[in-house]
Amino acid sequence: MQAAVKPEIAVSAHDRVYRGLRTRIMHGQIGPGEALTLRGLGREFGVSMTPAREAVNRLVAEGALQMSSSGRVSTPEPSNERIEELAELRALLEVELASRALPRAHIALIDRLQTINGAIADVVSNRDAVGYIRTNLEFHRTLYLRAQAPAMLAMAETVWLQLGPTMRALYGRLRRTEAPQYHRLIIAALKAGDEPGLRLAVRTDVTQGLRMLAG
Amino acid sequence: MQAAVKPEIAVSAHDRVYRGLRTRIMHGQIGPGEALTLRGLGREFGVSMTPAREAVNRLVAEGALQMSSSGRVSTPEPSNERIEELAELRALLEVELASRALPRAHIALIDRLQTINGAIADVVSNRDAVGYIRTNLEFHRTLYLRAQAPAMLAMAETVWLQLGPTMRALYGRLRRTEAPQYHRLIIAALKAGDEPGLRLAVRTDVTQGLRMLAG
DNA sequence: TGGCACCATCTGTGATCACGAATCCGCAGC
DNA sequence: GCTGCGGATTCGTGATCACAGATGGTGCCA
Numbered sequence: 001m002q003a004a005v006k007p008e009i010a011v012s013a014h015d016r017v018y019r020g021l022r023t024r025i026m027h028g029q030i031g032p033g034e035a036l037t038l039r040g041l042g043r044e045f046g047v048s049m050t051p052a053r054e055a056v057n058r059l060v061a062e063g064a065l066q067m068s069s070s071g072r073v074s075t076p077e078p079s080n081e082r083i084e085e086l087a088e089l090r091a092l093l094e095v096e097l098a099s100r101a102l103p104r105a106h107i108a109l110i111d112r113l114q115t116i117n118g119a120i121a122d123v124v125s126n127r128d129a130v131g132y133i134r135t136n137l138e139f140h141r142t143l144y145l146r147a148q149a150p151a152m153l154a155m156a157e158t159v160w161l162q163l164g165p166t167m168r169a170l171y172g173r174l175r176r177t178e179a180p181q182y183h184r185l186i187i188a189a190l191k192a193g194d195e196p197g198l199r200l201a202v203r204t205d206v207t208q209g210l211r212m213l214a215g
Numbered sequence: 216m217q218a219a220v221k222p223e224i225a226v227s228a229h230d231r232v233y234r235g236l237r238t239r240i241m242h243g244q245i246g247p248g249e250a251l252t253l254r255g256l257g258r259e260f261g262v263s264m265t266p267a268r269e270a271v272n273r274l275v276a277e278g279a280l281q282m283s284s285s286g287r288v289s290t291p292e293p294s295n296e297r298i299e300e301l302a303e304l305r306a307l308l309e310v311e312l313a314s315r316a317l318p319r320a321h322i323a324l325i326d327r328l329q330t331i332n333g334a335i336a337d338v339v340s341n342r343d344a345v346g347y348i349r350t351n352l353e354f355h356r357t358l359y360l361r362a363q364a365p366a367m368l369a370m371a372e373t374v375w376l377q378l379g380p381t382m383r384a385l386y387g388r389l390r391r392t393e394a395p396q397y398h399r400l401i402i403a404a405l406k407a408g409d410e411p412g413l414r415l416a417v418r419t420d421v422t423q424g425l426r427m428l429a430g
Numbered sequence: 431t432g433g434c435a436c437c438a439t440c441t442g443t444g445a446t447c448a449c450g451a452a453t454c455c456g457c458a459g460c
Numbered sequence: 461g462c463t464g465c466g467g468a469t470t471c472g473t474g475a476t477c478a479c480a481g482a483t484g485g486t487g488c489c490a
Contacts, residue, residue, distance in 0.1 A: 013474065014272075038442065048475045050265070053442080054272050057229075061273045063366070070482055071442045085366050088311075096307055151278070151300050151377075155370055162366075228444065253472065263445045268472080285452055286472045 014051035017041060018058055025064050025075065026161050028133045028168030032077040036065070064161040075165045083166060086159055087210035091203045093156045094140065098186070098202045100147035105190045112142055113190070117183050129171040133164075139183060143190075163210070170209055180205060229266035232256060233273055240279050240290065241376050243348045243383030247292040251280070279376040290380045298381060301374055302425040306418045308371045309355065313401070313417045315362035320405045327357055328405070332398050344386040348379075354398060358405075378425070385424055395420060 021041070024030055041052040056073050059065045066076040078086070116139045123131035137160055144153050182205030189198035236256070239245055256267040271288050274280045281291040293301070331354045338346035352375055359368050397420035404413035 012472095037440085039440085049442085050474050050476090054269065054474095057269050058272060058276045061276055063369075067442095068482095072482085073442090082366065085364050088364075089367055089370065092307060092311055096303075149300050149303075151297065151374075152304055154278075155304065155373075158370075159366075227442095252470080254470085264472085265444050265446090269444095283452095287452085288472090 012051070013045075013047040014054040017045045017047060017052055017055035020045060021055055021059060022064065022161065025059070025164040026133075026137065026157075027130050028164050028171070029130055030075050030165055030168075032075055032165040032169060034165075035072065035074045037073070059161075062158055062161060064158075064164065076162070078162070078166060083163070083210055086163055087207045089159050090156065090163075090206045090210075093152060093159065094144065094206055095199045095202050097144040097147045097149060097152055097156060098198050099195060100149055101143050101145075102190065102193065102195055102198055104146045104148070105143070109142070109146060110187060110190055113139060113183075113187055116142060117187070120180065120183070129168055132171060133167050136180070143186070166210075182208070227266070228260075228262040229269040232260045232262060232267055232270035235260060236270055236274060237279065237376065240274070240379040241348075241352065241372075242345050243379050243386070244345055245290050245380055245383075247290055247380040247384060249380070250287065250289040252288070274376075277373050277376060279373075279379065291377070293377070293381060298378070298425055301378055302422050304374050305371065305378075305421045305425075308367060308374065309359065309421055310414045310417050312359040312362045312364060312367055312371060313413055314410060315364055316358050316360075317405065317408065317410055317413055319361045319363070320358070324357070324361060325402060325405055328354060328398075328402055331357060332402070335395065335398070344383055347386060348382050351395070358401070381425075397423070 036056065038049045038052045038056065041056065042049050045052065056065060060067050060073070063076070065073055067073050116135060120132065120135045120139065123135055141153070141157075144156065147153065182201050185201035186198060186205065189195075189201050251271065253264045253267045253271065256271065257264050260267065271280060275282050275288070278291070280288055282288050331350060335347065335350045335354065338350055356368070356372075359371065362368065397416050400416035401413060401420065404410075404416050
């Protein structure tokens, strides 16, 4: 939850496993309900069970993984109510983050956002689900970094993490043919300095896809 | 982050340590900047280093503890900017939670809140800082449980956790002579079904003390 | 053919240990 | 008296191991 914001120089074994697993989950490279084992992760990352367990426990604490009563670990399959709640949480946090970023959004940032948006169009045309999720999150993160609100951003990333496996399933169900239109609305609102428009565009961009999945 | 919402029957060693440390931090029984050691915690809870380290790592991930580059663990001393950001986060989340609890708040809940508010008056007159923090959080949690939004409540509790050591320092600085007046405003707004009033009362209750400390 | 019990295997848990690094305390030198 | 230095101590990290419980597959019985 914290490591995402401050990169840290620490490169301990459990950190490698944690980071690797975290991005894998957040980018939707692991489907919902998939099982993981400590020994398997240890082998995969070339470490023993101890750091693997630490990484897994941390991700369980963040809600990115769930643990059965017997200690078995798997990616969660959230209920529709939970998905909808997480989407509301995204809206709540990200609207605030965008709103705080607005007064600091100069032209260089907007250019960068437009570049990322172009990259999204590329991965979409390739039907690359993981690439789409990664680039989409990069768009949002780039904007929110300007808000200078690390704790808030960390919370938003925790929500992304919990939605990772679901987003992948969502992408498969959505017939997506172009870059998200709401990103263009976000950029337009940033250019115009239009705060109400920005809040609405972010909220819509964040909730529309997930609401379709949950409903 | 999750364990707070679903009590779980699991009573593993690292869970005992985690829960014990967590409530101790959240209730302000540990001052800011205080150091902890794995071996010390292990001795204290009667377990070895392994479960102690798991509990500590989890709390570090939640921002309740900080870890130096050499792995030393201590409670964080947040900067004023961070305190203010966490207060804003509390406002954002708790206003939403209260607003969602409002339509479900029947008379039994309001009675319970009034009882808790009475208990706050007691601990305040005893100058019992830990008791004050605990009872105050119980007031908020009781209300928010009605929102039926577990993920949102878990996030709010994570923020409380991060503010735990600071709240203790705050209490010592504040010359508090009576139960918080804004709690009475919250109860009044609940009785009247007045949503804007409720939102304002919660926001004020949550931010006033911390803003005083940070500012 | 379908269901059930049993056993081999796999899984997480926690204690212990060796290792390297950081910290702390006291002592000597200025 | 104060600062800088060196060694003893303490610290976190990660590997290994024994153990208990769950899991899953196989063969037997109805």
